[in-house]
Amino acid sequence: QKEVEQDPGPLSVPEGAIVSLNCTYSNSAFQYFMWYRQYSRKGPELLMYTYSSGNKEDGRFTAQVDKSSKYISLFIRDSQPSDSATYLCAMSGDTGRRALTFGSGTRLQVQP
């Protein structure tokens, strides 16, 4: 079983829809949670960074963390065709190397 599970999609939605992307994880030591957006053939870019449980909002993006359920979500409001990309969740904990553990990514397509 992978440490981080993420539905690969593809997820296709019409422009303006609310998108929900999710990851589950098994390692209770994870405390720092990130969402990266990756366009085709490009490096990932950081979208959201959260610590522990709770919500964080940044413009059209909201990140939620539920540590009791080991479940994190990214919501995109008023989705745009430019949001079409692969979304990767990533997380880390208080281990020596502090390297990120990634989900496999969800491919999102927003149809105009």
Add this chain to the structure above:
Amino acid sequence: DGGITQSPKYLFRKEGQNVTLSCEQNLNHDAMYWYRQDPGQGLRLIYYSQIVNDFQKGDIAEGYSVSREKKESFPLTVTSAQKNPTAFYLCASKERAVMNTEAFFGQGTRLTVV
């Protein structure tokens, strides 16, 4: 502009050859990382370095080697021992290895065995 530069963007390797992927950063970050990305598998950690002249194996280090002689540079060599090297390789850096801060990524190198 500060950032991470990976080169080349595309690389072709013949069977039995070693190839080296370049990663340079001007962010003054201590920690650097190499990840491999395959379709449907996300990013897997190959090697990481927390400080100059030090590096550690990640989850899939077999068939790869690295060096960290300078703070800004962390080259990755894909050796002939790596049996399935075709993949997208990503280099990342972080300000301090012991801090749980975000990692910044380069634009990647796509390696293909021909």
